[in-house]
Amino acid sequence: MSNSIRVAIIGSTGYGGVELIRFLQQHPRAEVVSVISASSSGTPISEGFPHLTDIMVRNLDGVNPEEIAAKAELVFTATPSGVSGKLVPQLLEAGLKVIDLSGDFRLKDRAAYEEWYQHEAPSQELLDEAVYGLSEIYGPDAHDVRLISNPGCYPTATLLGLIPALKAGWIDHRSIIVDAKSGISGAGRKASLGNHFAEVNENFKAYKINRHQHIPEIEQELARIAGEPVTVSFTTHLVPMTRGIMTTMYAGMNGQYTNEDFIQLYREYYNGHPFVRVRGAGTWPATKEVSGSNYCDIGFAADERTGRITVVSVIDNIVKGAAGQAIQNMNLMQGWEENLGLGLTPVYP
Amino acid sequence: MSNSIRVAIIGSTGYGGVELIRFLQQHPRAEVVSVISASSSGTPISEGFPHLTDIMVRNLDGVNPEEIAAKAELVFTATPSGVSGKLVPQLLEAGLKVIDLSGDFRLKDRAAYEEWYQHEAPSQELLDEAVYGLSEIYGPDAHDVRLISNPGCYPTATLLGLIPALKAGWIDHRSIIVDAKSGISGAGRKASLGNHFAEVNENFKAYKINRHQHIPEIEQELARIAGEPVTVSFTTHLVPMTRGIMTTMYAGMNGQYTNEDFIQLYREYYNGHPFVRVRGAGTWPATKEVSGSNYCDIGFAADERTGRITVVSVIDNIVKGAAGQAIQNMNLMQGWEENLGLGLTPVYP
Amino acid sequence: MSNSIRVAIIGSTGYGGVELIRFLQQHPRAEVVSVISASSSGTPISEGFPHLTDIMVRNLDGVNPEEIAAKAELVFTATPSGVSGKLVPQLLEAGLKVIDLSGDFRLKDRAAYEEWYQHEAPSQELLDEAVYGLSEIYGPDAHDVRLISNPGCYPTATLLGLIPALKAGWIDHRSIIVDAKSGISGAGRKASLGNHFAEVNENFKAYKINRHQHIPEIEQELARIAGEPVTVSFTTHLVPMTRGIMTTMYAGMNGQYTNEDFIQLYREYYNGHPFVRVRGAGTWPATKEVSGSNYCDIGFAADERTGRITVVSVIDNIVKGAAGQAIQNMNLMQGWEENLGLGLTPVYP
Amino acid sequence: MSNSIRVAIIGSTGYGGVELIRFLQQHPRAEVVSVISASSSGTPISEGFPHLTDIMVRNLDGVNPEEIAAKAELVFTATPSGVSGKLVPQLLEAGLKVIDLSGDFRLKDRAAYEEWYQHEAPSQELLDEAVYGLSEIYGPDAHDVRLISNPGCYPTATLLGLIPALKAGWIDHRSIIVDAKSGISGAGRKASLGNHFAEVNENFKAYKINRHQHIPEIEQELARIAGEPVTVSFTTHLVPMTRGIMTTMYAGMNGQYTNEDFIQLYREYYNGHPFVRVRGAGTWPATKEVSGSNYCDIGFAADERTGRITVVSVIDNIVKGAAGQAIQNMNLMQGWEENLGLGLTPVYP
Known part of the structure; x- marks a missing residue:
């Protein structure tokens, strides 16, 4: 366990990359030694992101694994799907630790990846090696590994909301419906008619109803808990806001459980994990209550009439759904407290 | 069938009331002869609503059934729940036709009303008399009646999206889950922390998960179609926007139906009803595509993997969910075309 | 004076074009016979604008002056600056009347056009022929002409707010400062980082402080009133909203005038022009109060302490600032009432 | 100079109070020992602000100067105008240092206070004692005093943007026009029709054109620099956003200065003050670029044509305009670095 680490960020001009910078600036043991962009290298990072004026006075570097390895020990790849798959092997080869924020190393099944992502999958060897970095669930697996695959934003909110109940056998996995809502930043910074303000x-x-590429990731991880294949209905919606995800989840209960039962189950399950906050009975979290922070807040509505439980889970998609969880994983890799440098209070209002 | 009608609006200073004014100004056969507000009578309506400057130069009147009846033939009661229940009998007594936009005359079961609304219910006689004004479904029942109970905003979007499939026996009514989302105007104009912009x-x-007062209305109407009691899971969400409702609905299918099957079923069902637009395969409506208009747009995602259908239904909550459908019901009462005076194109963007 | 007119719209897939469609659908004397798009011809207009489903069932046509002239009598060119300059002469040649919504025919001085727009200007002859269509000011000039140049959105709000005072000699034209704010739709539908929702x-x-291409248009028109050159300070701002412009204008007063003086002056000046609403003392219009409508609302704050008048003017930039005023100009060309087909109440909230 | 300080916050349930909590949680030398609310004492602070769940586990205390003094050394009064004026003398009497966020101690002239605020002013003695805490300008005056009057949000953005030019004699103080725009949070958390989302x-x-209570504060401080009375035109606008202020300021220049001249002048003036960032030529700051942070960013547009300078100044109204500057003042009182605990990067997007 070393006391500090030098890190680089590839994809620094996307929203995930720039959020990594915001948190790493506060991190007591990480030093950003290179911010990297394939498209804008050579220009000051504050040119595209004037909010960083005087805060990060640094030019963007190009993507060169050897040069990165000469400066940094660990690299965050906030690169598009398809790009990471090709780049990460070179970074590992150069001796770097990698935390990958794309979806390229999340699915263990190459065929599934190729069906949902329409690219060639990385090698089976690397897929097997990559630790799925859902920190509260697989934290111990992250210690001292070379490659962490950071979970998707929708899967993070969904899995943290379902796993304790599924593991306890309280819900019927054949009945799971996930109704997900996201702010626009989840779609990235590239301009398109779909993210035009007036639209x-x-x-x-x-x-993408039942067609979102995060579905196989969710099903893979739920199956791992259930011990058999799981199929979910999954709808994604765009909310006219910048940050935040809510997943509203429905499942049939295998018994007569109350809200209090669920609250107790989840609080015990997440005991010692500061970023999951289980709300009291009769209240549900709103996305703004975690905005700008690494929290995942969860609430319940158990319904006797229908025999179903409704679970509400919220995160900031750019933080717990991307940059924040990536840093949490870095902390776990290094053997540090998982919340080191991540303790920012949500920004409200 | 008369050629024109003189109407009054009680509750003219709420969002439903002011939207009635916007549409009635364009209506070729209706004349607004009185705008009424219990709280602001005597002041010009443009004082609280400056957008009506020069358009409606009229003072707000007080609530006096005899005086209303002296001027008008029909009255829209856009009054709060609990108020309508007491006021409507007096208006009927005075000889007026009434279209009530509150929830007071929607539930046929007095006990259910009192459980969900926590007020005393109107008389059983009036509840039996009131026609539930879901125009596309019960249009013929509206002709020449005295009292129409205008449906709630959530029930309108939900029922128009479910009834054809339920009636055809294509979905299992025990499996229905409604995930509803609404803009803020649905909560009315009264200021509260809950509708503060910064919040x-x-x-x-x-x-109000599984606790919203529109649940018994939805279940009553679905049961009427199914021929047996129906219980649904129902979640309501607030979207940071002013207008619009989407209900995303999930149900198990009783067979292998495709999107095309659903599209054909619904297009036939709503044939001749211009305000329901059934979208083509692979596309779903967005709330802005009906904003400011009386349309209800519907799309489908049938899923072989899970055996479930997802139905997406959108309306403008203030129009098809309130003022627009009320005018549609007025048209039907009078024996006019249902879209008379309602043919405004959605405002986009 | 004919009773009806067949019109075509070039640039139907922009926000100005689609708003022309919304209003023309309601217009009692205009029939849209062709919607035209250089980029999307051959596809249904409802494909890119699903809100028009079932309302306008029509494919987009290509840009062919002869074909347009075979169907239509008048064409609205909602085309980009630079395109109109080349296209309009061909349309006139084909015998069409033209109302041009670009900036290409607004500046009478070719050199000024080329400096501010960085394109070659149209011929001096056509510039001289084009009537500047600020309807309330130059309405009579529009009657029976071939070519109207529709004013810009910022100039419309600015000029309607300043001209009566300038004409009366009440303000010092050397002291004029215009602080303008606009919603995003003014920048058009083309996706860019600048209109990305998250940005x-x-x-x-x-x-574009002091660099906006609407400055020479404003100065040209103010000079026409003042009888000598006028130079203004002009700042443009983007407001996080879709529709609406407010110009807050400051000028030194040439005497001790009160709010009431200004109100009376403006009400007399705009007497008979229903789309300019002069507000009462101590209140100022908000953009939402004209949203979706053709109104321009104006309010005043005369300040004894500084000797300055502050004028607040609001419009909906897509309506009075583009499509609505274009239709108003069509009405004036035809000799019809200026508000024919334009009487829609603002959409509030 | 002590190493740490125990602080209390009165008015913890307003937006200023809760933002003080967010920053003080990160502050290395301040400990929050009491959060106080007159209206909600006895309840957990996380009840009204669920985003503080698990972060601040503390009940709200009542307002009792002796009890506060028993626990804390310094108190922030984020109380309404009129309340502070009465409360602060008691807090000082009890031996506390006070940083007051209301407007009650900003105007040195009691008559001016009473005219603009319509309350009785505090004693002249306390008004004379209170240091006006515009940190970058009067930082040295703040050291070791008992009472700091924290500047208003509009005055902070305005004064930081004007003072260097005024002090240098580059602008004519008789020509100053301030066109200010603010997000809604500036009006506080109390629900009203004016902050209803749909409105x-x-x-x-x-x-409040030319009537805002921040005008005398701005004029008092500009006069202090100019050495003679200053009168400004001042317009305030509400922007549909939660956080952020921009002031766009216009003044006649006393010579031919370029943007580069202004940039150099301001960079020298603010040298050593990390929270003022002077932008490069041809770019102006946007409010989001300082959101959630204590920065004030400034840009210029010098105009030869009109002889005027336009200065654009942005802050986050809750941070640099309230809580952040208050903590900056605490740092200065204590003799610490002015940016201690305030170095958070703006939240973007």
């Missing part, structure tokens, strides 16, 4: 504002829309 | 903006929240 | 939402920014 | 969203409005 998004005062609008609420569904997209 | 709502950049926020997405769930509320 | 615009919860953000307020200034742009 | 604010998609709306931009002007209010």
Whole structure:
């Protein structure tokens, strides 16, 4: 366990990359030694992100694994799906530890990856090696590994909300429905008609119903808990806001459980994990209550009439759903407290 | 069938009331002869609503059934639940036709009303008399009646999205889950911490899970179609936008139906009803696509993997969910075309 | 004076074009016979604008002046600056009347156009022929002409707010400062980082200070009133909203005038023009109060302490600032009432 | 100079109070020992602010100067105007240092206070004692005093943007016009029709033109620099966003200065003050670029044509305009670095 680490960020000009910078600036043991962008190398990072004026006075570097390895010990790859799959092997080869924020190393099944992502999958060897970095669940697996695959934003909110109940056998995995809602930043910084302000504002829309590439990731991880294949209904919606994800989840209960039962079960399950906050009976978290922070807040509505439990789970998609959990994973890799440098209070209002 | 009608609006200073004014100004056969407010009578309506400057130059009147009846033939009661229940009998007594936008005359079962609304219910006689004004379904029942109970906003989007499939026997009514999302205007114009801009903006929240007073209305109407009691899971969420409702609905299918099957079923069912637009395969409506208009747009995602259908239904909560459908019901009462004076194109963007 | 007119719209897939469609659908004397798009011809207009489903069932046509002239009598060119300059002469040649919504025919001085727009200007002959269509000011000039140049959104709000005072000699034209704010739709539908929701939402920014291409248009028109050159300070800002412009204008007063004086002056000046609403003392219009409508609302704050008048003017930039005023100009060309088909009440909230 | 300080916050349930908590949680030398609310004492602070769940596990205390003094050394009074004026003398009497966030101690002239605030002013003695805490300008005056009057949000953005130019004699103080825009949080957490989401969203409005109570504060401070009375035109606008202020300021220049001249002047003036960032030529700051942080960013547009300078100044109204500057003042009182505990990167996007 070393006391500090030098890190680089590839993909620094996306929203995940720039959020890594915001948190790493506060991190007591990590030093950002290189911010990297394939498209904008050579220009000051504050040119595209004026909020970093005087805070990070640094030019963007190009993508060169050897040069990165000469400066840094660990690299965050906030690169698009398809790019990471090709780049990560070179980074590992150069001796770097890697925390990958793309979806390229999350699915263990190459065929599933290729079906959902429509790219060639990375090698089976690397897929097997990559630790799925859902920190509260697989934290111990992250210690001292070379490669962590950071979970997707929707899977993070969904899995943290379902796993304790599924593991306890309280819900029927054949009945799971996930109704997910996300702010726009989840779609990245690249301009498109779909994220044009005038199209998004005062609008609420569904997209990729039962077709989102996070579905196989969710099903893979639920199956791992259930011990058999799991299939879910999954709808994604765009909310006219920048940050935040809520997943509202429905499942049939295998017994007569109350809200208090669920609260107790989850509080015990997440005991010692400061970023999961289980709310009291009769209240549910709102996305703004975790905005800008690494928290995942969870609430319940058990319904006698229908025999179903409704679980509400919220995160900030750029933090717990991306940059924050990546740093949490870095902490776990290094053997540090999982909340080191991540203890920022949500920004409210 | 008369050629024109003189109408009054009680509750003109709420969002439903002021939207009635916007549409009635365009209506070729209706004349607004009195705008009424219990709290602000005597002041010009444009004082609280400056957008009506020069458009409606009229003072607000007080609530006096005899005086209303002296001027008008029909009255819209956009009054709070509990108020309508007491006021409507007096209006009927005075000889007026009434279209009530509160929830007071929607539930046929007095006990259910009192459980969910926590007020005393109106008389059973009036509850029996009131026609539930879901225009596309019960249009013929509306002709020439005295009292129409205008449906709630959530029930309108939900029922129009479920009834054709339920009636055809394609879905299992024990499996229905409704995940509903609404803009803030649905909560009315009264200021509260819950509708404070800084609390709502950049926020997405769930509320009243399985406790919303629109649940018994939805279940009553689904039971009427199913021929036996129906119980649904129902979650309501607040979206940081002013107008619009989406209900995303899930149900197990009683067979292997495709999106095309559903599209054909619904197009046939709603044939001749211009305000329901059934979307093509693979696309789902967004709330902005009906904003400011009386449309209800519906799309489907049938899923072989899970055997479930997902139905997406959107309306403008103030129009098809309140004022617009009320005018549609007025048209039907009078024997006019249901879309008379309602043909405004959605405002986009 | 004919009773009806067949019109075509070039640029139907932009926000100005689609708003022309919304209003023309209601217009009692205009029939849209062709919607035209250089980029999307051959596809249904409802594909890119699903809100038009079942409302306008029509494929987009290509840009062919002869074909347009075979169907239509008048064409709205909602085309980009630079495109209109080349296209309009061909349309006139084909015998069409033209109302141009670009900036290409607004500046009478070719050199000024080329300096501010960085394109070659149209011919001096056409610039001289084009009537500047600020309807309330130059309405009579529009009657029976071939070519109207529709004013810019910022100039419309600015000029309607300043001209009566300037004409009366009440303000010093050397002291005019215009602080303008606009919703995002003014920048058009083309996706860019600058209109990405996550960059615009919860953000307020200034742009093109003293460099906006609407400045020479404003100065040209103010000079026409003042009888000598006028130079203004002009700042444009982006507001995180879709529709609406407010210009807050400051000028030194040439005497001791009160709010009441200004109100009376403006009400007399705009007497008979229903779309300018002069507000009462101590109140100022908000953009939402004209949203979706063709109104321009104006309010005043005369300040004894500083000797300055502050004028607040609001419009919906897509309506009075583009499509609505274009239709108003069509009405004036045809000799019809200026508000024909434009009487929609603002959408509130 | 002590190494740490125990602080209390009165008015913890307002937006200023809760933002003090967010920053003080990160502050290495301050410990929050009491959070106080007149209206909600006895309840957990996380009840009204669930985002503080598990972060601040503490009940709200009542307002009792002796009890506060028994626990704390310094108190922040984030109380309404009128309340502070009465409470602060008692707190000082009890031996506490006070940083007051209301406007009660900002105006040195009791008559001016009573005219603009319509309350009785505090004693002249306390008004004379209170240091006006515009940190970058009067930092040295704050050292070791008992009472600091924290500047208003509009005055902070305005004064930091004007003082260097005024002090240098580059602008004519008779020509100053301030066009200010603010997010809604500036109006506090109390619900009103004016901050109802449906009234604010998609709306931009002007209010209190030349009547805002921050005007005498701005004029007092500008006069202190100019050495003679200063009168400004001042317009305030509400932007549909939660956080952020921009002031766009216009003044006639006393010579031919370029943007580069202004940039150099301001960079020298603010040298050593990390929270003022002077932007490069041709760019202006946007409010989101300082959101959640204590920065004030400034940009310029010098205009040869009109002889005027336009200065754009942005802050986060709750941070640099309230809680952040209050902590900066605490640091200065204590003799610490002014940015201690305040170095959070703006939250973007």
